[in-house]
Amino acid sequence: MSARITASELAAAYQTPDGDTLPALGPVSFHVEAGSFVCLLGPSGCGKSTLIRLLAGLQRPSRGQALLDNHVIMQPSRRVGLMFQDANLMPWRTVLDNLTLPLEVAGVPKDERLAAARALLPALGLADFEAAYPGALSGGMAQRVALGRVLIQKPDALLLDEPFGALDAMTRERISLDLMDMWERQRQTVLMVTHDIHEAALLADRVLVFSRRPGRIAADIRVTLPRPRRLEDTYGAAFGQIAGQVRAAISRT
Amino acid sequence: MQLNALPKSPTRPLTLPLAGRPHPFRRFSRRLIPLLSLGLLLLGWQVVTMLELYPAFIIPSPAAVLEKAIEVTGDGRLWLHASTTLAAVLSGLAVGVLAALALGYAIAKSVLLETVLSPVIVALQSTPVVAYAPLLIIWFGSGLTSKIVTGALIVFFPMLINTVVGIRGVPSDLRDLLRSMEATRWQTFVKLEVPAAMPVLLSGLKISATLAVIGAVVGEFVSANAGLGFLINLARSQYDTPLVIVAVLTLTVMARLLYGTATWFERRALAWRARGR
Ligand SMILES: Nc1ncnc2c1ncn2[C@@H]1O[C@H](COP(=O)(O)OP(=O)(O)O)[C@@H](O)[C@H]1O
Ligand SMILES: [Mg+2]
Numbered sequence: 001m002s003a004r005i006t007a008s009e010l011a012a013a014y015q016t017p018d019g020d021t022l023p024a025l026g027p028v029s030f031h032v033e034a035g036s037f038v039c040l041l042g043p044s045g046c047g048k049s050t051l052i053r054l055l056a057g058l059q060r061p062s063r064g065q066a067l068l069d070n071h072v073i074m075q076p077s078r079r080v081g082l083m084f085q086d087a088n089l090m091p092w093r094t095v096l097d098n099l100t101l102p103l104e105v106a107g108v109p110k111d112e113r114l115a116a117a118r119a120l121l122p123a124l125g126l127a128d129f130e131a132a133y134p135g136a137l138s139g140g141m142a143q144r145v146a147l148g149r150v151l152i153q154k155p156d157a158l159l160l161d162e163p164f165g166a167l168d169a170m171t172r173e174r175i176s177l178d179l180m181d182m183w184e185r186q187r188q189t190v191l192m193v194t195h196d197i198h199e200a201a202l203l204a205d206r207v208l209v210f211s212r213r214p215g216r217i218a219a220d221i222r223v224t225l226p227r228p229r230r231l232e233d234t235y236g237a238a239f240g241q242i243a244g245q246v247r248a249a250i251s252r253t
Numbered sequence: 254m255q256l257n258a259l260p261k262s263p264t265r266p267l268t269l270p271l272a273g274r275p276h277p278f279r280r281f282s283r284r285l286i287p288l289l290s291l292g293l294l295l296l297g298w299q300v301v302t303m304l305e306l307y308p309a310f311i312i313p314s315p316a317a318v319l320e321k322a323i324e325v326t327g328d329g330r331l332w333l334h335a336s337t338t339l340a341a342v343l344s345g346l347a348v349g350v351l352a353a354l355a356l357g358y359a360i361a362k363s364v365l366l367e368t369v370l371s372p373v374i375v376a377l378q379s380t381p382v383v384a385y386a387p388l389l390i391i392w393f394g395s396g397l398t399s400k401i402v403t404g405a406l407i408v409f410f411p412m413l414i415n416t417v418v419g420i421r422g423v424p425s426d427l428r429d430l431l432r433s434m435e436a437t438r439w440q441t442f443v444k445l446e447v448p449a450a451m452p453v454l455l456s457g458l459k460i461s462a463t464l465a466v467i468g469a470v471v472g473e474f475v476s477a478n479a480g481l482g483f484l485i486n487l488a489r490s491q492y493d494t495p496l497v498i499v500a501v502l503t504l505t506v507m508a509r510l511l512y513g514t515a516t517w518f519e520r521r522a523l524a525w526r527a528r529g530r
Contacts, residue, residue, distance in 0.1 A: 076433040092525045105434040
């Protein structure tokens with residue numbers, strides 16, 4: 001299952017300490033088609049994280065609506081999975097218990113949750129680490145656990161806010177390829193914020209580029225490269241052309 | 254001082270990480286040196302009494318103190334007073350800690366409550382308990398109740414601060430993640446807030462364990478008819494200095510045992526930290 005995400009005239013503002021309102025986002029309108037992978041780029045502070053929070057139902061918009069399929073998003077939903085730049089694991093839980101957390105919260109019986117988590121471990125490259133505590137994991141491994149934790153609840157949509165932004169280049173390339181593999185099998189709807197043009201062009205069906213705060217859509221670039229994609233595709237001319245388009249759109253903001 | 258002027262609570266545990274396996278000699282010397290310094294203290298004490306610098310009712314010899322200890326242990330007086338104090342300590346600790354946990358949680362969650370309550374709490378904290386202990390005796394009598402109240406009051410503030418700091422320090426991203434999993438309030442409390450705040454709560458408990466002893470003794474000093482504080486007062490009025498020392502040392506042991514229990518509990522509850530974080 002996958003869900004269509006819609007932003008309709010969506011805008012957000014914050015209250016400053018002096019009582020002024022600071023427009024942080026939009027208004028923006030766009031659709032993320034069900035089952036598609038969309039990357040979002042934009043200058044820092046343009047409202048990308050705010051958009052993710054609005055779509056996740058963690059925050060109310062000041063104007064407009066966010067919709068999941070045709071339902072207005074009023075509060076967080078299990079159908080939507082969230083991931084941030086920090087893994088945000090619970091240091092007092094083992095890898096396995098961190099993975100099963102969403103199922104535990106949903107009241108899934110223990111043997112089922114353990115089976116689901118153990119089934120995920122190999123694909124995440126964490127097969128030998130189920131009993132490890134987060135403190136013993138590298139940044140990349142911790143982020144893999146976080147990825148597993150969000151996938152285990154079988155969300156219809158994934159909202160990823162710079163999920164690999166804190167990782168070194170090599171780790172992030174590998175983990176983003178793994179994400180792409182898993183997505184190609186499951187086809188959840190994905191909206192991923194990134195600041196990496198290369199990553200966006202490799203993973204996405206579509207790249208949205210936001211303008212400066214309050215962020216609006218400055219460019220909407222279709223990535224027409226065939227799937228399944230492989231890292232080698234990034235050396236081709238077609239890839240280079242799309243990456244160049246994204247780069248140009250960013251430098252215009 | 255405002256409660257919110259506190260340092261933004263650390264999400265990392267406050268206590269030091271467990272050291273690696275110490276060198277054999279260091280492990281040995283770590284046990285030996287405290288014994289050695291205790292021995293030196295005893296020796297110094299013995300020498301001072303042997304030189305007869307002071308009369309025996311001011312500084313009695315270690316032997317006289319030991320003799321007194323055996324005497325009051327044998328006739329059951331020590332146990333009577335120690336158990337009376339211990340009951341007051343444990344009840345005061347329980348009442349103070351539970352009240353601080355409940356109120357601290359509420360304050361951590363409500364800015365309004367913090368604004369309303371912090372002047373009262375800060376005023377209460379700034380006044381030494383010893384100063385208003387007589388008032389408590391007037392209100393609650395000279396029995397167990399007033400000792401529990403003094404103990405609870407002295408424990409309350411540090412535990413309250415630690416609770417507020419601990420709950421406010423729960424990472425907001427983790428809160429958001431739990432909301433996105435549609436966790437109930439209760440689930441958020443049990444699966445996130447309690448374990449995340451646990452390191453700070455437990456260091457509060459350790460401080461409270463020793464403070465509770467002070468609280469009970471303060472209560473007994475002001476007015477009581479049993480307990481180690483009462484015994485100290487009584488023995489002093491009779492110039493029975495060995496008994497004063499026995500009672501004081503019993504309090505030392507009691508406080509140390511309570512602290513040790515709290516530390517043991519902390520180590521068990523936070524075992525995950527030793528296994529790498
Ligand atoms: N909780 C908040 N309170 C006040 N202002 C905020 C808050 N969160 C974000 N902002 C402001 O809103 C703007 C957009 O922030 P954000 O969505 O985090 O941007 P991005 O993720 O694109 O860097 C920024 O100017 C930021 O300072
Ligand atoms: Mg951001």
